[in-house]
């Protein structure tokens with residue numbers, strides 16, 4: 001999610017709005033710079049639809065050696081697997097079997113009657129089942145970090161490690177005022193959705209063609225007006241009571257200029273998860289794409305560190 005969110009844990013409303021304005025301006029600047037000169041879009045795998053029995057049809061990409069350790073890359077809110085992780089995929093798939101998933105209600109993911117992070121976490125295990133993957137590292141960005149934590153909590157025999165990026169043990173919509181504001185914004189955004197065409201598979205898959213067109217298609221493949229639903233789902237997430245139980249190797253990739261999930265909130269993961277290692281990225285909340293030059297090397301170090309460690313006993 002972009003940094004235009006009202007920022008701050010316990011911020012006053014004025015402070016939050018001020019921070020939001022600053023964050024919004026910073027993200028806009030980075031987005032414009034990115035549109036003019038995007039992080040190289042290269043060496044991406046083809047994706048495919050995958051039926052998850054009893055759950056629905058999702059969309060995944062799979063790359064790297066099938067017999068290498070598996071890393072699931074779990075994207076943040078309102079993006080898609082490939083859009084959120086395209087800078088990271090080529091950096092990881094020489095050493096890892098890398099899987100991205102479009103979370104339900106995102107991109108070409110499952111369209112269910114409800115959206116919950118618990119269902120998203122169970123989808124990860126269901127994709128692993130379909131791919132014949134027994135154990136894997138779950139790497140998640142922001143909302144995806146919450147999903148990764150839930151995947152560990154619900155499928156402890158499957159998740160061998162965690163890489164938690166620009167995320168925390170709760171999201172800001174846990175605050176009812178914040179949630180109400182997200183709902184209001186979401187209502188307004190539904191009007192824009194009505195005007196947007198649904199992108200075709202051909203445009204969504206054409207990453208070698210016009211990059212701007214591809215990026216816009218990927219962005220609009222998730223409905224803007226679903227923000228309120230996502231915020232509600234995130235409001236139910238709180239891993240603080242069980243963080244100390246996490247017993248798998250964990251790396252926390254902290255975006256040190258993040259105005260959406262403040263570094264202090266990210267640090268709660270480092271403090272709360274036994275043995276967690278911290279990796280710093282000089283970037284804001286959209287650093288997985290808009291600050292990929294700084295993000296990708298730290299992500300890569302984090303994934304290698306987790307994959308080379310044995311579980312904390």
Ligand SMILES: O=C(O)CCC(=O)CC(=O)O
Pocket residue numbers: 001002005075076077078141142143144170171172173234260261
């Ligand atoms: O407000 C928060 O706590 C962050 C929520 C968010 O933006 C999730 C995401 O970017 O995936």
